[in-house]
Amino acid sequence: MTIEFKKDGKTGIIKIIGRLDAANARELKEKFQSYLEEVIFFIMDFSELEFIDSTGLGAIISSLKHSSELNGDVYIANLQPKPRMVFNITRAYKVFEVFDDVEAALIAIKEIQN
Amino acid sequence: MKCLIYCLPEQTKWLKEYFSDVQPYFLRILNKPLLEYYIDFCTLVGISETRVIINHSNTDLESYFGDGTQWGINLSYGLAKPDDSLNKIFLKNSSFCKDSDLLIIFGYNFLHYQKDKKTYPFLSKFNSDRKITKEDSAIYFLKKETNKFKIDLDEIPEFNKPGFFFTPINNIQAYYALSINLIRDHQKDFVLPGYSNENGVFLGKNVVYPKSVETEKPLMLGDNVQIKSGCKIGPDTIIGNNVIVDFSTTIIKSIIYDLCYIGSDLEIIDKIIHKRKVIDPFTGEFTQIVDDFLVSDIQKNIMTKSFRQFVHSAIALFLMIIGAIPYLFFLGIRGLGHLRRSRRLCYLTLNGDSKKLYYWRVITPNFLSTLFFRLSLNKYPLYKNVLKKDIFLVGNRILPQSSGALMHLNKLPSYQPGAFDYSAMVSSKPSEFEIDINELYYCNNYSLKLDLKIFFRALFNRFFSVWSRIVEDESRFIEE
Numbered sequence: 001m002t003i004e005f006k007k008d009g010k011t012g013i014i015k016i017i018g019r020l021d022a023a024n025a026r027e028l029k030e031k032f033q034s035y036l037e038e039v040i041f042f043i044m045d046f047s048e049l050e051f052i053d054s055t056g057l058g059a060i061i062s063s064l065k066h067s068s069e070l071n072g073d074v075y076i077a078n079l080q081p082k083p084r085m086v087f088n089i090t091r092a093y094k095v096f097e098v099f100d101d102v103e104a105a106l107i108a109i110k111e112i113q114n
Numbered sequence: 115m116k117c118l119i120y121c122l123p124e125q126t127k128w129l130k131e132y133f134s135d136v137q138p139y140f141l142r143i144l145n146k147p148l149l150e151y152y153i154d155f156c157t158l159v160g161i162s163e164t165r166v167i168i169n170h171s172n173t174d175l176e177s178y179f180g181d182g183t184q185w186g187i188n189l190s191y192g193l194a195k196p197d198d199s200l201n202k203i204f205l206k207n208s209s210f211c212k213d214s215d216l217l218i219i220f221g222y223n224f225l226h227y228q229k230d231k232k233t234y235p236f237l238s239k240f241n242s243d244r245k246i247t248k249e250d251s252a253i254y255f256l257k258k259e260t261n262k263f264k265i266d267l268d269e270i271p272e273f274n275k276p277g278f279f280f281t282p283i284n285n286i287q288a289y290y291a292l293s294i295n296l297i298r299d300h301q302k303d304f305v306l307p308g309y310s311n312e313n314g315v316f317l318g319k320n321v322v323y324p325k326s327v328e329t330e331k332p333l334m335l336g337d338n339v340q341i342k343s344g345c346k347i348g349p350d351t352i353i354g355n356n357v358i359v360d361f362s363t364t365i366i367k368s369i370i371y372d373l374c375y376i377g378s379d380l381e382i383i384d385k386i387i388h389k390r391k392v393i394d395p396f397t398g399e400f401t402q403i404v405d406d407f408l409v410s411d412i413q414k415n416i417m418t419k420s421f422r423q424f425v426h427s428a429i430a431l432f433l434m435i436i437g438a439i440p441y442l443f444f445l446g447i448r449g450l451g452h453l454r455r456s457r458r459l460c461y462l463t464l465n466g467d468s469k470k471l472y473y474w475r476v477i478t479p480n481f482l483s484t485l486f487f488r489l490s491l492n493k494y495p496l497y498k499n500v501l502k503k504d505i506f507l508v509g510n511r512i513l514p515q516s517s518g519a520l521m522h523l524n525k526l527p528s529y530q531p532g533a534f535d536y537s538a539m540v541s542s543k544p545s546e547f548e549i550d551i552n553e554l555y556y557c558n559n560y561s562l563k564l565d566l567k568i569f570f571r572a573l574f575n576r577f578f579s580v581w582s583r584i585v586e587d588e589s590r591f592i593e594e
Contacts, residue, residue, distance in 0.1 A: 057551055098192070100209040107205065
């Protein structure tokens with residue numbers, strides 16, 4: 001798994017490439033903590049996320065929890081069909097805002113930030 | 115033009131009471147899923163791209179419809195939070211919604227199209243945004259130029275004489291009235307499953323009934339329907355797939371849903387039957403039949419389930435044999451180990467059936483008591499329940515009876531309690547939310563292979579985990 005991070009104004013865009021599972025969920029949690037020192041609103045770009053399991057999902061939920069504690073939020077963009085199944089069956093869609101693309105998620109986040 | 119299909123969970127809430135395991139878009143109307151009518155309509159009017167917004171947790175819909183190729187349409191799926199407004203849905207699906215005229219089917223509706231009608235002028239001739247509304251549902255026609263992210267849907271003018279209408283399916287009465295109305299007067303308007311050798315009769319594949327069966331049209335029989343001699347079926351009757359109707363039973367003006375056994379010498383008039391539920395479609399009242407010989411459900415994949423249960427029982431028996439001496443040893447010195455055995459009423463099924471199950475708790479942890487738990491000997495009494503087929507060896511977490519547990523139970527698509535559960539195989543302590551996710555993940559993905567993986571990992575984890583992790587596992591069972 002590769003994690004790419006960039007900032008767009010007050011929003012952090014985290015792109016996860018590859019698999020997010022028990023083997024690397026901890027890495028995401030740790031990196032997220034460091035990103036949280038810079039911004040509190042995030043978009044997770046899953047355009048190149050190939051696989052996610054319940055531990056990986058747990059890491060994203062943990063990120064949302066930490067961000068929410070600071071009045072921030074985590075949005076999801078570009079969710080691919082296979083990871084979407086996991087979001088679907090685990091009802092994670094009830095917790096996250098899921099957008100077609102990063103641009104739409106940015107519009108939604110900017111509305112909240114303003 | 116594209117089509118966006120969306121309905122709010124509250125619009126389909128009524129389904130839960132009557133068809134608890136049926137997804138809203140999968141509800142069969144004349145033996146055909148509702149979404150298939152939408153897709154047929156889209157194909158008919160030349161809409162090539164359709165997106166269904168899903169706000170319930172199940173993947174059957176996607177497995178069945180796939181990407182829509184079978185229907186000659188490009189079908190995609192989106193996810194929504196339960197309270198998302200249509201404006202939010204536009205934003206979330208922005209790349210789909212922009213750059214095209216958009217038809218939005220909002221609400222839980224049945225569309226009254228006609229398969230032989232080639233043109234729908236209301237779709238091609240509208241010059242500005244229009245809508246057709248009925249009760250809490252609506253169909254919107256939005257022009258490509260409309261900024262869909264900033265639109266006020268209430269301000270859109272109503273269509274004047276659209277020549278097209280829809281029926282909201284907002285309760286069991288509406289569902290029944292619609293089904294009977296369609297089979298009686300509008301069967302020719304739609305492509306319906308089954309072949310028709312005469313007007314008003316639709317027969318699925320592999321239908322078997324002897325000559326002594328009296329039938330009166332209109333009538334629809336699904337695939338794999340068996341009707342025994344002396345029965346009277348119809349008029350205005352819809353029987354789903356995989357249904358058995360036993361000797362001398364009469365079914366008139368009724369809907370028998372899929373996977374159902376109807377006993378002999380019964381008279382079913384003006385009823386809906388789903389599994390064991392007999393529903394009065396006029397009052398909405400229903401009775402759950404407990405006698406298998408009257409009405410019961412037919413289970414799918416019974417061979418796979420039986421084999422899985424057999425393997426679970428075999429392992430439980432093996433564990434009982436090898437664990438007998440250590441367990442009896444600990445039973446003898448339980449005072450030294452500060453161990454106490456109790457019983458508690460626990461849920462066994464999604465319907466809330468329960469039974470008292472044994473569990474062990476530690477009063478003060480010491481070497482003996484922790485060893486007892488590390489060796490998973492506290493599960494020993496549950497192996498007997500596995501052999502009795504009350505529970506599985508690996509399954510959902512066991513929920514002791516309480517109002518909170520019942521609420522949790524209601525959220526699950528299926529429930530098969532097990533001595534070991536998915537969360538027990540996760541090495542780090544899961545949060546309550548993660549446990550819920552694990553439970554849902556298990557419900558949708560359980561298999562013998564996964565069960566064995568959970569079982570061995572859980573045994574390993576227990577033996578090597580820190581004590582607090584084991585306490586955490588047990589508290590889920592004890593302190594609900």
